[in-house]
Each structure stands twice: as structure tokens, then as C-alpha cells.
Amino acid sequence: MGVFGGVEAGGTKFVCGIGTGPDDLRLGWFPTSSPEATIASVAAFFCEQSGASVDAVGIGSFGPVDLDPASHTFGYITSTPKLEWQYYDLAGVLGRALNVPAGFDTDVNAAALGEARWGAARGISDFLYLTVGTGIGGGAVVHGEVVHGLVHPEMGHIRVPHDLAKDPYPGGCPYHQDCLEGLASGPTMEARWGVPARDLPVEHPGWELEARYLAFGLATWVCTLSPKRIVMGGGVMQQQHLFPMVRRELARVLNGYIRAAALMDEMEQYVVPPQLGNRAGVLGAIALAERAHRSSLSTAVVPGGSI
Amino acid sequence: MGVFGGVEAGGTKFVCGIGTGPDDLRLGWFPTSSPEATIASVAAFFCEQSGASVDAVGIGSFGPVDLDPASHTFGYITSTPKLEWQYYDLAGVLGRALNVPAGFDTDVNAAALGEARWGAARGISDFLYLTVGTGIGGGAVVHGEVVHGLVHPEMGHIRVPHDLAKDPYPGGCPYHQDCLEGLASGPTMEARWGVPARDLPVEHPGWELEARYLAFGLATWVCTLSPKRIVMGGGVMQQQHLFPMVRRELARVLNGYIRAAALMDEMEQYVVPPQLGNRAGVLGAIALAERAHRSSLSTAVVPGGSI
Numbered sequence: 001m002g003v004f005g006g007v008e009a010g011g012t013k014f015v016c017g018i019g020t021g022p023d024d025l026r027l028g029w030f031p032t033s034s035p036e037a038t039i040a041s042v043a044a045f046f047c048e049q050s051g052a053s054v055d056a057v058g059i060g061s062f063g064p065v066d067l068d069p070a071s072h073t074f075g076y077i078t079s080t081p082k083l084e085w086q087y088y089d090l091a092g093v094l095g096r097a098l099n100v101p102a103g104f105d106t107d108v109n110a111a112a113l114g115e116a117r118w119g120a121a122r123g124i125s126d127f128l129y130l131t132v133g134t135g136i137g138g139g140a141v142v143h144g145e146v147v148h149g150l151v152h153p154e155m156g157h158i159r160v161p162h163d164l165a166k167d168p169y170p171g172g173c174p175y176h177q178d179c180l181e182g183l184a185s186g187p188t189m190e191a192r193w194g195v196p197a198r199d200l201p202v203e204h205p206g207w208e209l210e211a212r213y214l215a216f217g218l219a220t221w222v223c224t225l226s227p228k229r230i231v232m233g234g235g236v237m238q239q240q241h242l243f244p245m246v247r248r249e250l251a252r253v254l255n256g257y258i259r260a261a262a263l264m265d266e267m268e269q270y271v272v273p274p275q276l277g278n279r280a281g282v283l284g285a286i287a288l289a290e291r292a293h294r295s296s297l298s299t300a301v302v303p304g305g306s307i
Numbered sequence: 308m309g310v311f312g313g314v315e316a317g318g319t320k321f322v323c324g325i326g327t328g329p330d331d332l333r334l335g336w337f338p339t340s341s342p343e344a345t346i347a348s349v350a351a352f353f354c355e356q357s358g359a360s361v362d363a364v365g366i367g368s369f370g371p372v373d374l375d376p377a378s379h380t381f382g383y384i385t386s387t388p389k390l391e392w393q394y395y396d397l398a399g400v401l402g403r404a405l406n407v408p409a410g411f412d413t414d415v416n417a418a419a420l421g422e423a424r425w426g427a428a429r430g431i432s433d434f435l436y437l438t439v440g441t442g443i444g445g446g447a448v449v450h451g452e453v454v455h456g457l458v459h460p461e462m463g464h465i466r467v468p469h470d471l472a473k474d475p476y477p478g479g480c481p482y483h484q485d486c487l488e489g490l491a492s493g494p495t496m497e498a499r500w501g502v503p504a505r506d507l508p509v510e511h512p513g514w515e516l517e518a519r520y521l522a523f524g525l526a527t528w529v530c531t532l533s534p535k536r537i538v539m540g541g542g543v544m545q546q547q548h549l550f551p552m553v554r555r556e557l558a559r560v561l562n563g564y565i566r567a568a569a570l571m572d573e574m575e576q577y578v579v580p581p582q583l584g585n586r587a588g589v590l591g592a593i594a595l596a597e598r599a600h601r602s603s604l605s606t607a608v609v610p611g612g613s614i
């Protein structure tokens with residue numbers, strides 16, 4: 001059993017964790033500054049915490065990222081608007097800095113892996129992890145492996161019905177205006193109602209609208225991926241009263257078409273909160289490190305993804 | 308190398324094929340009548356054509372179907388409105404009638420498998436096969452395996468933006484009204500314009516609308532599954548002029564957000580017609596038979612899905 005380092009690389013902060021799972025996890029975090037300074041802080045954290053070195057590192061990163069092991073920019077953050085980080089070899093640099101194998105995936109895929117390994121999706125081969133916060137993102141596990149495909153999913157950017165008569169807010173996505181993220185992310189709730197989502201009273205009609213949009217998204221993914229469970233995390237989903245509303249709206253949108261107990265009487269076990277809270281990403285990164293460690297005999301940088 | 312039988316079980320006809328692939332395929336078909344009469348016709352066809360018996364049979368069936376190998380109704384057609392076929396053990400009965408192993412999947416998953424094995428998706432581990440005809444259905448292959456999940460995907464029933472000012476047609480889906488199938492299947496084109504889709508002139512604005520709705524669907528699946536290719540078949544897609552329109556609309560809906568050559572300069576290789584035409588389903592069923600044959604040492608009825 002090795003000592004593994006996990007990094008949740010975000011646009012505003014890097015969260016680092018060391019340990020073998022939730023029980024012995026030690027955490028630290030650093031604001032995202034220049035790549036050089038940030039990587040130095042991460043390396044110093046792992047050195048101090050491990051006493052010497054970790055056996056492998058895993059990274060769940062903000063994106064877009066290159067997950068294609070055959071690409072010459074595998075492990076890079078690619079076309080981000082954050083100029084200093086554009087086409088930055090995050091997995092390569094960090095792996096070399098620590099002199100260990102590096103596993104790599106998106107931030108939301110890492111969170112899905114964390115929940116699959118230690119959380120609300122343990123033992124489930126096909127599920128969806130969704131985060132609803134500053135943005136909306138989804139990590140899908142199919143046949144026990146995270147979906148990558150051509151690039152990686154960008155689930156928040158699906159289109160959903162938008163009734164301008166009932167919701168005149170035009171949408172806030174700079175690329176698609178009223179895609180799901182443009183209608184239902186945390187910041188769009190604040191833009192629409194004038195107060196942060198967390199300050200919106202439980203009885204405010206904004207929550208009904210939010211549940212409706214999220215249910216359109218969930219119904220789309222139920223029809224496309226047929227997940228066995230949906231885990232919903234992120235800042236907006238910390239409002240626990242949203243869960244029963246989303247479940248009810250999902251049943252309404254699907255309208256009994258797909259006959260499965262999970263989608264009818266057992267909806268409470270179908271759409272669930274995460275069990276790892278905001279540690280899902282960094283724990284998933286540790287799972288990526290573990291996998292990189294196992295694969296390290298054949299290659300120094302390996303694709304993430306399996307649970 | 309064995310002799311394999313494939314059955315594309317549809318609501319109006321059963322198409323049967325025997326052979327090892329497209330080059331030696333021999334076809335027959337029977338109208339869908341009672342289960343007993345239909346199964347008898349299928350069994351007689353395979354007996355005559357093989358001279359004795361096939362080594363295994365594969366079935367791509369209309370649905371919904373039960374694909375869960377752990378279920379006691381695995382291999383059944385389940386809650387179909389066709390009363391005689393409700394909860395009918397199609398894979399079990401046909402396998403026993405022919406006394407051979409039976410592979411089983413949905414009709415659209417079988418077509419996806421056919422295109423994966425011999426057609427437009429050869430060698431591609433992650434792709435989407437879409438059929439646009441009487442209904443709309445999708446078969447997704449992820450990590451080289453067909454997606455089943457909780458039940459199986461029902462891709463035609465995703466919701467898409469519907470601007471009633473521009474398209475006052477309310478939608479034709481009895482469950483969801485204006486889901487994608489309710490707005491863009493062949494019959495909805497006829498309901499909207501008064502003539503069958505095939506008789507609509509190439510310059511008719513109905514084709515722009517059709518391309519728009521289909522592109523909303525494709526964009527949703529690109530954001531969710533990140534397929535490496537999309538193969539579009541079915542009666543409506545026999546209108547070849549739809550392909551450039553759908554590609555252009557897909558690029559417009561995605562609006563450059565996902566940076567991948569396939570979605571920009573190489574769209575012509577990304578959204579493509581099938582190569583097996585209307586034989587994709589029955590050839591995919593033969594691929595299911597092959598797989599059942601390989602697995603037959605351990606069990607007589609095996610789940611389909613791998614390519």
C-alpha cells in the first residue's frame with residue numbers, strides 16, 4: 001500500500017490531499033496563482049506531509065484538458081481563458097516535480113471517481129455525478145469506467161426548454177446563452193433574483209424554476225446514459241430542500257415512459273447527495289494516483305478513469 | 308467459424324439474416340403477427356437456409372426490452388403496447404426453438420453493433436448510432452461496449468428547445484409531446500406539412516427545421532457522451548441533403564465551445580451516413596449471435612453489447 005497525493009486543480013484554488021482514503025486524508029490548499037508558484041506550493045505540501053515523497057500523484061483539473069493518451073498534449077490544460085495556464089503540461093510538470101507517476105482527469109470526473117470508490121456510488125457500474133455550482137458539470141461512469149470519448153463531456157452545456165414568458169432571464173452562458181449552465185448555475189440564480197442562491201428563501205419560486213431546469217437535464221441524461229444512480233453535488237445542491245423538488249420534477253418530465261422502479265417508487269435512492277461532500281474531487285484524485293501507481297511499471301503518465 | 312442467424316425484430320416485420328457478415332448475408336422477412344406464428348416462420352427460415360441449424364442466434368428487438376442478465380425477465384420484450392408481445396420471452400423462446408445460444412439487445416443497439424463491426428464505425432471505441440424514422444432512437448458505444456445501464460437509453464425522448472412562435476406544431480409524442488421524437492420523427496414531418504417527408508421538396512423550409520431539431524439532439528449527445536463519430540441512419544436520413552444541413556446546424560449550436568478538429572474542420576467525417584444501410588440491424592444481430600456463440604460454454608443466453 002503506497003502513500004498517494006491528490007490534487008483538485010481549480011481556477012481559484014488548488015486543494016491537495018494525502019492519504020489512502022477518507023479516513024486518513026490530510027488536506028491543504030493554495031490559491032491558484034502562476035503555474036510555477038502553484039506547482040511549487042503543491043510539491044512542498046506533499047513533501048512536508050509525506051515526510052519524504054508520495055508514491056504517485058493524481059490530478060482532477062479544471063479544463064478543458066487533454067485526456068487522450070495518444071496525444072502529444074496529454075495531461076495538459078488546453079484552451080482555458082486563464083492565459084498563464086493555456087496549454088500547460090499540468091500532469092507532466094507535477095509528475096516530474098515529484099518524480100512520481102501522475103494520473104490525470106477532469107475535476108468532475110475525479111469527483112465521480114471519488115464517489116464511486118468511497119461514496120454514494122460505491123459498487124455501481126453505471127452512474128452520473130453532477131455538480132451544480134459556479135458552473136454545471138457531469139462525470140459519467142459507464143461499464144465501470146469514466147466516459148472520456150473524443151475530448152470529455154461538457155454536460156452543463158446541453159440545451160433545455162426555456163420558456164421566456166415564464167422566465168425572461170436570457171441566460172448567462174457566453175457561448176450558448178440559455179444552455180443548462182446558462183440557466184441554472186449558481187451565478188445565474190443570483191443574476192436572476194438579485195441575491196446569492198444561498199440567501200434565497202426556501203419558499204422562493206426561484207427554487208421551483210431551478211428544480212425544473214435541473215430535471216430537464218437529468219431526464220436528458222436518463223434517456224441518454226440510463227444511469228443506475230445520479231449523485232448531485234456542488235454549492236447549489238447544498239440546499240437540501242432542492243432534492244425532493246428535483247426528484248418530483250424529474251418524474252413529471254419523464255412521465256412514466258421508462259418503467260423502472262428506480263425512476264418511480266425508489267426515486268429517493270436514485271437522485272442522491274454525495275457522501276464525500278467537497279472532498280469528492282481530491283479523493284477521486286487520490287484514486288487516480290493509485291491507478292497511476294499500479295500502471296507505473298509500464299509508463300510514467302497514465303490516463304485516469306477506471307474505478 | 309460458425310453459421311449465425313440474426314433477427315431484427317420490429318413491430319411490423321421481422322427481418323432474418325444468415326451468414327458470417329455482409330458478403331454472404333442471405334435475408335428473409337415476415338410480417339409481425341402472433342408471437343407463435345412469427346417465431347415459427349423465423350425458425351423455418353433458419354432451418355431451410357442453413358440446411359440444418361445455425362450455431363447461434365442474435366436478436367435486435369423493438370422494445371422496451373429487459374437487458375439485465377440478472378433479471379428473471381432478461382431477454383423479454385416488456386411493457387410494449389402490442390398486447391400479444393407484452394412480457395414475451397423472445398430470446399428464450401427463439402433460443403429454445405433453435406436449440407442454440409441467443410444474444411439479445413435493442414434494435415438500435417444491434418444496428419450500432421453492425422456499423423461498429425462492418426460499417427461506418429469500424430475501429431471506433433466511442434460513437435453514437437442514431438436512427439431517425441418512424442421514431443428516433445440512439446445506440447451509444449462507450450469504451451467499445453454498447454451502453455445499457457439501468458434499462459437502456461431512450462434517446463429520442465430528450466427535450467430540446469421548441470420555439471412555438473416559429474414552429475406552432477405542438478409535438479406528437481404521447482408521453483412527452485414535444486420531445487425530440489415528438490418534433491422530428493418522420494411522422495411528425497408529415498403531421499406538420501401534410502405530405503410524407505420523402506415528398507417534401509429539397510428547398511422546403513421543413514428541412515431547415517428538421518436539421519435544427521436534430522442538431523439540438525446531436526449537440527446534447529456531444530456534450531454528454533463526447534462520441535468520436537455520429538452515424539445517422541433511418542428513413543428520414545435517406546434524404547442525403549439533410550447531412551450538410553445537420554452538420555452546419557450542429558456547428559452553430561455548439562458555437563466553437565468544444566475545441567476538436569472533428570467538430571470544426573472535419574465535420575464531414577464526424578456526422579456520417581451508415582455504410583450498411585437497412586442491413587445494419589440484422590448484421591448487428593449476427594454480431595450478437597457470434598458473441599453468444601463464444602460465450603456459450605458458460606451459459607445459453609448471454610447479454611449482448613460488446614464489439
